[in-house]
Structure formats: structure tokens, C-alpha cells
Amino acid sequence: MNILEAPENKEAVIVEIKKSDNPFLRKIEAMGLKRGEKIKVLSKVGRNIVVQVEGRKLAIDKELAKEIEIE
């Protein structure tokens, strides 16, 4: 499943980032959302979702979130 489908406040691990040639997804990887990382979806605001990665918070839009596969 992708991040968008993940239940809120439950830990999950990123298994794959699709379309990694998309510059925005590459930026997100550098920001910390990358393979093997433990994440938690905190909330959804409008077209964005707020994700926690190791104590940091990132807001990304749902289009990007769809490309991040988790388990």
C-alpha cells in the first residue's frame, strides 16, 4: 500500500519510492523519506499529508504520497 492509504498514527516502513526520477520525489528522499525508513502518518490537511520520520515532520501532497510504498 502507499502512504496515502496508511492509517493515521501507525508506524510503517517505506519499501519503495516509485518514479524516483521525479525531482520532487528525489527531494523528498533527501529530506528523509527513503527506503527502509520508519514513518507515521500524523494527519491529512487538504491535499497534503503530514508524515513523521524519526521525530521530524514533513508535509507532502497526496500525488507524491501515492508514489511511496509502505508496509
Added chain:
Amino acid sequence: MKEITVALIGNPNVGKTTLLNYIAGTELKVGNWPGVTVEKKEATIEYKGYKVHIVDLPGVYTLEPLSDAELVATKFLEEEDIDVILDVIDTQNFEKNFYLTTQLLEFEKPTVVVLNIYDEAERKGIKVDIPFLEEILNVKVIKAVARKGIGLDRVLDLIIETYEKKITPRIKYEQKIEDAIKELEKTLGTKLTKHEAINILLGKKKTNNEEEVKKLREELEKFFGESLEEIIKDERFGFAHGVTKEVLKKEKEQKYDITEILDTFLLHPYIGLGLYLVIMFLIFKIAFDFSAPFMDWLDGFLTGFVSPFIVVLLNSVGASEIIVNFFTEAVIGGVGFVVTFVPLIATLFFLINFLEMSGYLPRIAVLMDRFMEKLGLHGSMVIPLMLGFGCNVPAIMATRVIEDRRDKFIVTMMIPFMTCPARLIVFAFFASVFFDNPVIVIMGLYTLGIVVGLITAYFLKRTTFKGKITHFAMELPPYRLPTLKAILSVVWIHTKGFLYRAGTIIFAISIIVWGLLNLPPGIKDQSESFAAKIGKTIVPIFEPLGIEDWRASASLIPAFLAREIALSSLGTMYYAEMEKEIEMEEFKPVNELKNQGLSLLTAVKDAFLSVFSFKIAAFDVAEDEFVTLRNVIKQHFTPLSALSYMILLLIYTSCVATVAVMIQEIGKKYALLFLAYSFVAAWILAFTVYNVGKLFV
């Protein structure tokens, strides 16, 4: 003296700027990177026989060219002759920050790593083995708390030490990659830094032996079973992870977190929105109310002390009347008038920087994104647009927080339509003279401005910037309480910039405007001046809008300085002789100076008191002033032509400071094009409102 060039770099929100502020103090200079509207801060400090030139690169997560910020940083690192790299890391997020550090180490330049925000990391149970980190990387490392100035004293020492001893970092990737790099060096017959070698292998940098490069690349891709881009990325992440594992210990996770508690409310889809509106209201209320007494005082000081003082001084040396008038009207009246806005601009900047440094601004972007997105715009555009209601000038400067160049451009084109207090002063006057319900008229004008801004953005998106989607990806940093010193230093830099403009471009235009009103020489009153001639000539342009009096159209010329001048120049033109009657003879400099000092004290008291009252004092403007002007104006305008005049002033960007800052941010060509566009739009709107209105009246 030998110069050491230092590249200061790190992720966004790691305290880079705070660190530079602390080290550089007043040496700090702010400008733009050539060709892009990314802010460039730099400073040269003389230290131990060296000139240490520190250049603050934009905050980035990676050196891959994703936007202007990364492009600027990478270009600088690759092309400039850098002696030392100063890398700032947020210790709390060591591993994430280290991805960028890894890419920096590839340059194999003397490197100093600052482990910033060390206190908060320690509180979270994080410990870094600094000697071991220095040993495995061969770099210099210091822990610091830039916000409090802790640990920063040694930064310059370490920069000089790494430079003198040529301490260059060690970084090792998978053996296969290392072998390929050696092979590459052999083929090209030259020593390469890891950064250069990787760029060549990735095909970003061309060589004279592309065949061999291609062979090496294919070998690697075959061995790892992925594209080389993926291999390199994995290696970098792997290296960052490996180093982190070696040197970082995490003892306990702290549960209590102020950021979590605040975000429960501030980032809530509904409560957060309400709180945002309250915060914005408070920002404007405090900015206006706190600065109003100071602005009044400055105004009084200029007209009540400086101006008469100059008159006395000039009269004593026998200067002619025209010279006296030049100083009092063009210099004090023009430049001085603009300078009275310094308290407002400084206060607004103070509050906005407080919000920025506290970490709140990205939350606004997230909250507002859902509304902006419906209009095809980006959440982060809200911040500068909101600032536009305070003053268009700092608002346009604030567009620098927007990453995407297209969005930056669009938002700069929207800001001038946001009604600033200067326009409010004119609106308050006309609306209260001609309409029974001035508040509705004023609100209507505010709304009209916003609508025109949105239409402009829509138009730009449909034409020039067609078909591009902008994604949203933003870090929400933890909340921090910024220090007064850090905020004040940023406020000072921007205020200085504003004063510089006042002394140059605004000064030049005041002279021209004054000249138009007072020339040709020997005229009795302004009805014979060039301004009057121009006013009469341009009447046909404004006649269809119901503005038939030459004085009204001529008032738009000086209003180009700042909109509220429209009022004062209407006043001077309708009552040219009235001004001359003001008695100046009893001016006693010492007494007056004492009075000015006393009224400054009252201003300070009023400033602090008014912040705590409930109503916005700034909205009471223009009630008692200009009483006589009211009666005269009533004879020359109808409610409809007054409305038309207000619309003209609202939409047309008649503010030299705004145009100047637009030129600086988006270039002369687009700034002037925009000026023309805003005039045409203003004319069409005023024409429509006036003529449709006539059908009903």
C-alpha cells in the same frame, strides 16, 4: 592580507543564518544570487591575519539540481575557488543531515562540521562521539548552540586551522566504485576529487574519452544491477547511515514534546485555521498600533523641528526662497515622508521574522494550501500575500521563501493589488466624505484588490505558465523561541535596505515631482506649474472615469511616490496659498528639541499601551485632519467619481518603493510591463464602475 573563502552550507532550518549573524555581526551583507531571486548573505571578517570571507549558501537537502536553491549551491561549490566548507548540521537529525554532508565531503576540501542545536539533541538523549567522528572523516567538528552563541567562538579558529594544515576529508564508498574511480583517473591521466569523478561517471561532466567512461559506467551498473544514479544515491545514504551508526548514541526517547502539543491545535484543519486568522489579526494590529505613535512622532519631528530648523539655518545664510522650498518640500516632504514609514516596516519585519524563526510559517503554507490549490496556486504563496496588506515592499521581498521560480513570479504580480495602509488612508478620507457607510466601501475595495490579484494569477497561469504542476513538499521544523538578537539583526538588515532606497531612488523621484510642481521659475502658484500643465494635458485620459478636474489628475503624479501623497497634494493644489501662512518665526531650536524629546517618550508609552487595547488604532486615521479639504473636495467630486478615483489608486501600482523592489526581484522589463498592466486594469475598472454606476444614479 590572505583571504579564505568559506562556503557555509546545511539543510534548511539548521540555524545557519543565526550562526552567521553571530560570527559576522554588523559585517553581514544581504543581496541576491545573480539571475535568481535566492537571497545571498555574505560577510568578510578579519581574524588572526586573515580575511575570512563567508558565503551563506541556500539551505538545501541535497546537491542534486531540483530548484534554484540547489542550483545556486552546487554551482558555487563547483565553480568558485573555495578554501573551506563550513557544514552546519542539526544534531537532532544527524543522519538525515549527513546525506548532504556526504555529498560535501566528496569535494575533498578542508571541512568544518558544526553540530548545531546540540542542547536539544542532548535533551533527547543523543550523544555524538566527536573525536571519533573527526578521526574517521578527517574533518574538524564542534558542537554548538548557535541560538545562544555557544561553541561559535571556535568556528573561525577551526576554519583557519583546517585551511593552514590542509586537512582534507576522507570518504570511502564500495570498493567497486573506488576501483572505477581509480580506473577513470588512470584513463584521463589526472587526479580527480570524488565529486568530479562521480559527475563524470554520471555523464554530468564530459571528458575527451567518453567511450571509456561509458564502459566503466556499464560495468558498475551490471555489477550492482541498478542504474548508476541509484547506486550513487544508495552509497551516499549508506555512508551517512554507517557514520551515524559509528558515532551517534541515542539513549532515551523523550515523550514530552512541545511541538506535538502546539501542532495538535495549530495544524488542525479547522482550529488551526481559526488560530491562523487570530495570529494574522494580531500581527497587523500590533504592527500598526505599535508603530503609529512612532510614525506620528517622526512626522512631527520632521515638520516641527527638522524642517523649521533648516529654514532658520538657510535663512541665516541668505538662501533664496526656492532653495528653502526645495529642502523643506522635496527633501523633507518627499524623502522624509517615506522615512516616516520605517517604524511600520521595521515592526512588521520584526513580527514576521519572529513567526519565521519560531517555525510557524510552513504550517500556514500547509493550512492554506487547500484553498490556494483550488485556484491553481501554492500554499506557500499565502505568506507574502498576507504581508501585502501590511506593506507591499517587504511582502515582495518575502517571496524569496517560495522555492518555485514560477510561483515567485506569479505571487509578485499579485502582491501590489493587496491594499496597504497607504491606500487605506486615502480610502478612509474619500469614503467618509462621500458615502454614508464608508466601511462597506472600504471592504469592497479590499475585496476588489484581492479579486484583481486572483484574476492576474489565473491569467498568468493560463498563458505564460501553462501546464506545470507544482508539488508540495515542506519540512515542518520544531517550534523554537527565537532570540531577540537574532530577530533584530535581520530587521536591521532590511531596514537599512529600505533607507538606502529612500536615499537614492525615492530621493531622485521626489526631486522630479517637486520640480514639476514648482517650475517654471517665478510662478505664483501651482496652477501655473508643469505639473498643472501635465495635469491638464492628461485630463482627457481620466475624463471618461469622471475625474474631470486637472488638480485631481495632476495629484496622481506626486502620488506615484506613495499613494497617501495624493491627499496632501490635492490639499496643496486646492489650497496653494493656505500653506504659506504657517508662522515660522517663533522657532527656538533648543526648546523645540526638548518638546520633541518629550513627545518621543509619549510615543513610546502610546506604542506599548495601544498594543494592548482592543481596537485597531490605525483605522481611525484621517478623521480630524484635512477638515477644510473635505469641503473643497465635495465640490469637485461626486460619490461616483470619488469611487472611480479610489479604484484608480487601488489598482494602479502608484508606489515608487514597490516598483523599485519589483525591479530588484523580477527585473526591469517585467516590473515596467506590470506597471503598464496595472494602469490599464485600473483604468478599465474605474471606467466600468463609473459608467455602469451612472446608469443607476
